[in-house]
Amino acid sequence: MARKFGEYIAYRVVLAIFVILGVITVVFFVSRIIPSDPAALWVGAHPTKEAIEKAREELHLNEPVIKQYFYYLSSLLHGDLGVSIRTHNPVTQDLKSAFTATFELILVSEFIAIIIGIILGVYSAVKKDSWLDNLSRILAISGVSLPTFWFGMILQLIFFKYLEILPLAGRVDSVVILEHPLRTITGFYLLDSLITGNFVVFVDALKHIILPAITLAMYPIGLITRQVRSMMIEVLQENYIRTAWAYGIPPKKIYFKYALKNAIAPALITVGLSFAYTLIGAFLVELIFNWPGLGRYAAYSILSMDYPAILGVTIIAAIAYVFINLIVDLIQVYLDPRIEL
Amino acid sequence: MKKVAISIFLMSLVILGVIASGCIGGETTSTVQSSKETPSSTETESQVSNVVIYGYESEMITLDPSIEFSNSIIMLANLYECLVKYTDKGLEPWLATSWEHNENGTEWVFHLRKGVKFHSGNEMTAKDVKWSIERTIRMGMGPAFIWDPIESIEIIDDYTVKFKLKYPANLPLIASSAYGAYIMDSAFLSKIGDDKAITEYLNQGHDAGTGPYAIVKYDPKTEVVFKKFDEYWGGWEKDQFDTAIIKIVPDPALREQMVTSGEVHIAKNLPLDDIPQLQQNPNIVLHEEPSFRVLYGMLNTKKEPLNNKLVRKALSYAVPYKDIVDYVLGGHGYIAKGPIPKGIMGYFEDLPTYTYDIEKAKQLLTEAGYPNGGFKLLLTYTQGDEAEGKVAEVLKAEWQKLGIEVEIRPMNWEQQWALARSDPQNAQDILLFYWWPTYPTPYDYLFNMFHCENETLFNLCYYCNPEFDNLIDQAVVLEASNPQKAEQLYKQAIELLIDDAPAIFFYSPNYIYAVHKSIKGFKAYPAYPEVVFFYELRKI
Numbered sequence: 112m113a114r115k116f117g118e119y120i121a122y123r124v125v126l127a128i129f130v131i132l133g134v135i136t137v138v139f140f141v142s143r144i145i146p147s148d149p150a151a152l153w154v155g156a157h158p159t160k161e162a163i164e165k166a167r168e169e170l171h172l173n174e175p176v177i178k179q180y181f182y183y184l185s186s187l188l189h190g191d192l193g194v195s196i197r198t199h200n201p202v203t204q205d206l207k208s209a210f211t212a213t214f215e216l217i218l219v220s221e222f223i224a225i226i227i228g229i230i231l232g233v234y235s236a237v238k239k240d241s242w243l244d245n246l247s248r249i250l251a252i253s254g255v256s257l258p259t260f261w262f263g264m265i266l267q268l269i270f271f272k273y274l275e276i277l278p279l280a281g282r283v284d285s286v287v288i289l290e291h292p293l294r295t296i297t298g299f300y301l302l303d304s305l306i307t308g309n310f311v312v313f314v315d316a317l318k319h320i321i322l323p324a325i326t327l328a329m330y331p332i333g334l335i336t337r338q339v340r341s342m343m344i345e346v347l348q349e350n351y352i353r354t355a356w357a358y359g360i361p362p363k364k365i366y367f368k369y370a371l372k373n374a375i376a377p378a379l380i381t382v383g384l385s386f387a388y389t390l391i392g393a394f395l396v397e398l399i400f401n402w403p404g405l406g407r408y409a410a411y412s413i414l415s416m417d418y419p420a421i422l423g424v425t426i427i428a429a430i431a432y433v434f435i436n437l438i439v440d441l442i443q444v445y446l447d448p449r450i451e452l
Numbered sequence: 453m454k455k456v457a458i459s460i461f462l463m464s465l466v467i468l469g470v471i472a473s474g475c476i477g478g479e480t481t482s483t484v485q486s487s488k489e490t491p492s493s494t495e496t497e498s499q500v501s502n503v504v505i506y507g508y509e510s511e512m513i514t515l516d517p518s519i520e521f522s523n524s525i526i527m528l529a530n531l532y533e534c535l536v537k538y539t540d541k542g543l544e545p546w547l548a549t550s551w552e553h554n555e556n557g558t559e560w561v562f563h564l565r566k567g568v569k570f571h572s573g574n575e576m577t578a579k580d581v582k583w584s585i586e587r588t589i590r591m592g593m594g595p596a597f598i599w600d601p602i603e604s605i606e607i608i609d610d611y612t613v614k615f616k617l618k619y620p621a622n623l624p625l626i627a628s629s630a631y632g633a634y635i636m637d638s639a640f641l642s643k644i645g646d647d648k649a650i651t652e653y654l655n656q657g658h659d660a661g662t663g664p665y666a667i668v669k670y671d672p673k674t675e676v677v678f679k680k681f682d683e684y685w686g687g688w689e690k691d692q693f694d695t696a697i698i699k700i701v702p703d704p705a706l707r708e709q710m711v712t713s714g715e716v717h718i719a720k721n722l723p724l725d726d727i728p729q730l731q732q733n734p735n736i737v738l739h740e741e742p743s744f745r746v747l748y749g750m751l752n753t754k755k756e757p758l759n760n761k762l763v764r765k766a767l768s769y770a771v772p773y774k775d776i777v778d779y780v781l782g783g784h785g786y787i788a789k790g791p792i793p794k795g796i797m798g799y800f801e802d803l804p805t806y807t808y809d810i811e812k813a814k815q816l817l818t819e820a821g822y823p824n825g826g827f828k829l830l831l832t833y834t835q836g837d838e839a840e841g842k843v844a845e846v847l848k849a850e851w852q853k854l855g856i857e858v859e860i861r862p863m864n865w866e867q868q869w870a871l872a873r874s875d876p877q878n879a880q881d882i883l884l885f886y887w888w889p890t891y892p893t894p895y896d897y898l899f900n901m902f903h904c905e906n907e908t909l910f911n912l913c914y915y916c917n918p919e920f921d922n923l924i925d926q927a928v929v930l931e932a933s934n935p936q937k938a939e940q941l942y943k944q945a946i947e948l949l950i951d952d953a954p955a956i957f958f959y960s961p962n963y964i965y966a967v968h969k970s971i972k973g974f975k976a977y978p979a980y981p982e983v984v985f986f987y988e989l990r991k992i
Contacts, residue, residue, distance in 0.1 A: 147866040148873075155513075155521035157890055157900070159597045160909055198511055198672065199655075208673070267709070279715060280706055285675055285697050286503055401701050403674045411511075411702070414836065416866055 120437075127433040134429045135422060139183060142418040143176050152196045152415055170196070183422070192426070193419035197412065202423040205408060210427060211298030212282060213397070213404035217389045219301075220324040224331035225382060231332070232339025232378070233366050239344060247336055254333030259392055263326040263399040270322060278319050280401035287315045323400040327392050331385035338381045342374035349373075376443075383439035387432055502991075504693040504971060506984045507701045507716035512672035515654040517634035517661075518587050518647075521594025521890075525630050526698060527676055529983040532634035532661030535562055535581065535627040538892055538979035540795065543624050547576065547635055547662065557620035557933040562627070564611040568685045570637035571659065571666045578613040581605070583638035591647050595632030598890055622893065622932040629891035630980040636660050664987035665696055675699045678986065686987065696986040708966070711736055717968040718984055724782050724838070730966060739965040740784055741976035744793050744892060747843065748901070749831075749956035750883040750913040754876035757827050762820035764953040768806040770813035770850055777959050780842045784964055788957035790946045791897050795978060797935070798894030798942040805950060805957070810853060817854060825855025832871065833884040835862040840884045843958060847882075858882075872912045882956075883912050892979045894942050895928040902949060915954035920945050 150166040151158070158166075167173050171182055186193060192202035231251070235244040270277040278284065283293075283300055291311045296303050301320070304313035346352065347370055355365050394406030401407075405424060412420035506526075513524045517532055535548040548562040568576040582605045589599050601621035606614040615623055627633050637660035644653045654660070657670030664686060665678035678696040680688065699716055701707045704723050711719035712735050722730065731738055751758045751767065758764055773787045789805055792798040817825060831847065833840035841862065848858040861880070863871070872879055887910075889896035900909070903924065904916035927941035963982070967974045973990040977983065 145867070146870050147864065148870040149866070151866045151869050155594050157521070157910070158594065160907065161592065162594060162597075163909075165592070198513055200672070205673070271709075271713070279709055279713065280701070281699075282674070285505060285677070285699060289503070289669075289677060289695065289697075398703055399706070401703065401706055403700075407702065408673070414864060416864060 197417040220327035224328040228335025236343030251333035251336040254329040505716040507719040531659040531663040538628040560623040572640040577610040578607040620929040747958040754914040766813040766816035785961040793960040829881040831882040913954040
């Protein structure tokens, strides 16, 4: 089993490399074939001819596209994603800060989605066709179908404008972070502030993350609730559950300990896949909440045809997808021995 | 089923890794919130009132004054200073207190302000002026061309510096440029390393200027934080701000929310449709400030049918100028009088320009041999620019009356420019774009957009008239030594231009800044576009 497991992972990783290479190739050529002038972007608004010519040379734009492609690949092997044409920053550095911001948001929103999704799913299965079930059905359907940007703005309106309890946007308040400087360790504000014992920043960062995280969680909440509910209904009719009732085990224990265990496996797959969704959903949510993450970065890079940045984002997203899929497959095998590798 | 338990446990561990603590924190949030009236909050309060925040729309690019040629001057103009400042009263002393030139304007002597300290503590002297300008020229990046006239720079003494020019030029005007003219701390920076090493050092979030503020935190995608420089030569008053922040907020609706709620104190480029509503808002004061931007419709003078002057004139008449200013800008701007905006030499109130006259347009078209129009024009504009898009729509509707069909094509600027620089025969017929000067001289507008070019750069109407070129080339060298004569020559050139009609001059928009009621002293300088000079702001 162990050897097979290792072999399987190695196989998947090799496959992933080809997938990612394919993605890079397609995106590289598409973004370079579109008629645009990266040199013009590089030099700013009112350049001279000399400046543009110089930029062409620096960016190797005078050389054939295929040669540029190999330049790109060879620097990629050194872990260098090139320099953003729009911001002149190394893409690797840009992506690092953007990715941690996005990842922090995704993790928090998934956490919210899992907790709420499971609880709602279990109770609506237990109280099938009751008002609770109907309510959670409405919630789940609206979560899946409501436009994220609209929902985010409604939340801002309620919690910032009318109730005045949560901040409007951003990751942390400028003044708070100025007075309580945060030492960067992981790049996750919540984690860093906790490790360094900077509670003021922690509370502030937490307040900032609540609204975008809930907005982003709406979709996975819907998915998980529906999934858990249908599995639970099935499991609750099994004989062993009836036996448990006969033994007089408290209902809560039956639902969450005995029934949920069997119902959760397919739901976990949904959770894994919804991770990939939130990565995309984050694009819109980040714009609304001014979250300095990957989505915002990608949107502006695409608008200005900043191809090193576009490629960088694509590579990160591709790796994330491949990785999440791998994890999901592995968990599935682990949970259900009937599935062959 | 132990496996399930373990994997649930593992799965949640991954997620909990970061947030498990978040949950605990979540519970404490409410307690912190309710006990907000603790001593620490009053302390915060006092500091908060000492911070001013400017909500700005796009990311910062570079902190190197020799390279910066974009929007990062909104930082640089607070960190550094030029020799001369261009205000609505004209050229005023900044780091130089006075200047003089020889008769034909080929030699300039600048007298420097004494007792000016860099943030490092070094004193600013003639050596720094020479070093800074020479570095910018040597690097030859973005704005370096402004110093083209310079032959050599001589240090006369610590506070006097002499420029020898290759040809006469208005050097104080060049020295007031928002781009490429900032004076840097030479003693400090030359210790860092070569030009490239200095750029890298600066871009890590450092500065070496004499400005009233020094940079303390540089996060180009999120925010930039400035602290006041105690030894600033201008001195400090009690009601000025100790800390200034530029916060990057790309979404206009969000910027509007933030400035009305006081999360930021100054915001620009808000949704135009919301302006009337914002005027009623008691929390903010709207400042309408003229800009040096002008919107042009560059007509393809090399391609049928716009290679015919009569057709170009007809189009110029068939533009409802006033309606455009009202509809597109909501009245926040003015109809352009020729190519040069108000506030710069070469703007003439009495210039004969085109006015809306559809009959005249029809007549001209008939004269040109297109009595019922019957041709199709391709118009390009920069994608995402709401105002340009609206202008394009108005033109389409208006020119339909002349029997002219307009195809509107929004493109991103690099693509649009690439098309415009290709063969004019295959390029667009009309291109909408803004021009604003590197430093405020009419020559910047006229040379870049209308001077003959061998290879197209910004002359996107492909206009070439040797007589026009001759006039502006004569005018520019006289700008400093004989301004009256220069102005007269510029006027002749512009009249020629208007008669040839290679471009339609639409409008010059005003910048609208929303300023929170807790701030006063805000003033915008069109020569330093979008810059908020934090030093001038006062608390109320």
